[in-house]
Amino acid sequence: MRLSRFFMPILKENPKEAEIVSHRLMLRTGMIKQNSSGIYTWLPLGKRVLDKVNAIIREEQNRSGAVELSMPTLQSAELWQESGRYDAYGKEMLRIRDRQDRPMLYGPTNEEMITDVFRSYVKSYKDLPLNLYHIQLKFRDEIRPRFGTMRSREFMMKDAYSFDLNREGAEHAYNRMFAAYLRTFSRMGLRAIPMRADTGPIGGNLSHEFIILAETGESEVFCHKDFLGFDIPTEDTNFDDVAGLKAIFDKWTSRYAATSEMHDEAAFAAVAEGDKLSARGIEVGHIFYFGTKYSEAMGAKVQGPDGKEHTVHMGSYGIGPTRLVPAIIEASHDENGIIWPDSVAPFNASVINMKAGDAACDAACETIYAALTKAGIDTLYDDTDDRAGTKFATADLIGVPVQVIAGPRSIAAGEVEIKDRKTGARETMSIEAAINKLTASK
Numbered sequence: 538m539r540l541s542r543f544f545m546p547i548l549k550e551n552p553k554e555a556e557i558v559s560h561r562l563m564l565r566t567g568m569i570k571q572n573s574s575g576i577y578t579w580l581p582l583g584k585r586v587l588d589k590v591n592a593i594i595r596e597e598q599n600r601s602g603a604v605e606l607s608m609p610t611l612q613s614a615e616l617w618q619e620s621g622r623y624d625a626y627g628k629e630m631l632r633i634r635d636r637q638d639r640p641m642l643y644g645p646t647n648e649e650m651i652t653d654v655f656r657s658y659v660k661s662y663k664d665l666p667l668n669l670y671h672i673q674l675k676f677r678d679e680i681r682p683r684f685g686t687m688r689s690r691e692f693m694m695k696d697a698y699s700f701d702l703n704r705e706g707a708e709h710a711y712n713r714m715f716a717a718y719l720r721t722f723s724r725m726g727l728r729a730i731p732m733r734a735d736t737g738p739i740g741g742n743l744s745h746e747f748i749i750l751a752e753t754g755e756s757e758v759f760c761h762k763d764f765l766g767f768d769i770p771t772e773d774t775n776f777d778d779v780a781g782l783k784a785i786f787d788k789w790t791s792r793y794a795a796t797s798e799m800h801d802e803a804a805f806a807a808v809a810e811g812d813k814l815s816a817r818g819i820e821v822g823h824i825f826y827f828g829t830k831y832s833e834a835m836g837a838k839v840q841g842p843d844g845k846e847h848t849v850h851m852g853s854y855g856i857g858p859t860r861l862v863p864a865i866i867e868a869s870h871d872e873n874g875i876i877w878p879d880s881v882a883p884f885n886a887s888v889i890n891m892k893a894g895d896a897a898c899d900a901a902c903e904t905i906y907a908a909l910t911k912a913g914i915d916t917l918y919d920d921t922d923d924r925a926g927t928k929f930a931t932a933d934l935i936g937v938p939v940q941v942i943a944g945p946r947s948i949a950a951g952e953v954e955i956k957d958r959k960t961g962a963r964e965t966m967s968i969e970a971a972i973n974k975l976t977a978s979k
């Protein structure tokens with residue numbers, strides 16, 4: 538992408554309304570624009586990050602055996618009347634009437650709708666286990682939307698729903714998602730700690746929140762330090778291996794970890810003083826096993842191997858991509874701006890032409906830009922006529938992992954400089970060596 542043709546409205550001043558660093562940086566870099574309270578446009582730079590976050594989520598969902606579909610944002614109230622949640626949900630639900638005066642709602646979650654999809658087609662245990670997910674906008678009329686897309690009213694959620702014949706099957710489905718979540722967050726450079734959680738209006742009795750430790754987090758959390766060192770399930774994890782996944786679950790629940798709602802002072806007191814971690818955290822995912830709560834109310838049954846009808850056991854599993862983007866920034870930034878992990882960076886490299894219009898600089902930058910692009914590296918080419926200092930500041934601010942810097946003096950010597958955004962380390966090398974270095978890891 539040529540910066541001169543891109544749309545990246547960088548703000549010169551720090552926006553005053555932003556209380557936390559991620560919100561400030563997302564506004565400054567032109568990643569998002571607020572349209573009304575808790576409702577945002579994802580501008581091109583932000584959209585690129587959000588897409589990469591969603592791509593990782595999707596890969597890990599698919600790897601674990603979940604199957605993607607897409608459900609609508611608007612739902613008929615009827616389904617929610619069937620489950621009994623239409624009246625129970627309260628003011629967070631945005632209720633709408635269509636021109637026929639039929640009650641509709643903007644979905645805050647999709648348990649009812651997916652149960653309806655399921656009961657329409659699945660009649661036999663032979664079609665189980667089944668886990669269906671989508672990545673879709675949700676609306677919750679939050680009383681206090683704040684911190685940008687961290688807590689917004691319209692937000693994106695990856696929500697998956699599992700269906701099994703019995704509790705054992707459902708526990709395996711739960712463990713699958715549990716392992717998939719550990720991998721998902723780790724691939725974004727985050728260490729998420731599963732903590733026992735309250736099930737709230739979703740219902741049920743087995744639930745974990747995945748929490749990123751961050752000073753600006755809204756939840757107060759208590760856990761054992763060992764979580765910081767536990768191994769993440771590897772890429773070749775076998776998601777059909779019931780015992781193997783149970784072992785991952787057991788390991789990651791073997792130490793104390795709870796949010797303030799579930800905190801047990803006595804149990805935490807038993808943790809050795811030096812191993813205690815009490816901190817603040819951001820909830821980036823939440824998984825639930827709720828048994829037959831919805832299947833019972835909505836008649837989702839299958840014929841079992843015994844020839845009898847069985848009400849299916851269900852779970853639901855949420856991740857918030859539009860909250861993850863600021864969570865990643867909270868975890869990875871410095872005084873100059875964002876430091877993106879390569880896996881979710883809007884661009885993986887930037888080429889900085891210190892003197893656009895200088896024939897030799899232009900030619901060298903074009904060569905590098907073309908070579909990196911051809912190698913499949915998302916590259917931002919700063920071909921604008923801004924001053925070099927402005928270009929450096931912008932590159933640091935938007936946090937692209939590697940900068941290739943070309944100025945008239947270095948180009949005359951056939952060389953460019955490579956700068957690592959995270960460490961600040963700089964290296965001078967020939968144009969060819971620079972291209973080789975950047976494309977080698979691809």
Ligand code: ATP
Pocket residue numbers: 646677679686687688689690691692693694820821822823855856857858859860
């Ligand atoms: P919270 O406790 O933060 O209000 P929740 O428990 O109501 O969230 P869930 O129903 O568990 O949320 O939703 C699953 C995921 O969706 C959360 O883990 C979070 O990542 C994301 N999410 C929920 N509400 C919001 C919101 N208002 N803005 C952005 N993301 C959200």
Ligand code: MG
Pocket residue numbers: 746820822823
């Ligand atoms: Mg939750």
